[in-house]
Amino acid sequence: MGKRIQPATAAAAAPASFGERLASLRKAAGFTQVELAAELGISQRMVAYYESPAATPPANLLPQIAAALGVSIDELFGVGAPKRRLAKQEGDSRLRRRLLAIEKLDVADKRQVLQLLDAFIERGQLKRKAESRT
Incomplete structure (x- = not known):
């Protein structure tokens, strides 16, 4: 058998x-x-x-x-049937979660974080511009 x-x-x-x-x-x-x-x-x-x-x-x-x-x-x-998930977005999910956490900060703290981010972004843009000239 x-x-x-x-x-x-x-x-x-x-x-x-x-x-x-x-x-x-x-x-x-x-x-x-x-x-x-x-x-x-x-x-x-x-x-x-x-x-x-x-x-x-x-x-x-x-x-x-x-x-x-x-x-x-x-x-x-x-x-039951699984809920249809949204397509996974491109990029770093850890960064996305941190940005969501920043949104929950009070106005003054959020302003400081944004100023810091702006400074890093500007520095990066200036670096790329300087590298493209050489």
């Missing part, structure tokens, strides 16, 4: 636990554990704990996690 072959299902391919799904979604979004922790205002150890097989985050943290990863809460739990 031959072995029975189990049909492959979509559920078999999906990560089995909440933690595995969270880790997979985090990596797909381009976050390290440290970066996701900073985004959520928790420690990296808590992110690692939530990615373990037997843990789930508290309910009040789920909307923040879903928003940070660009998914629905249903997708975090593997229920």
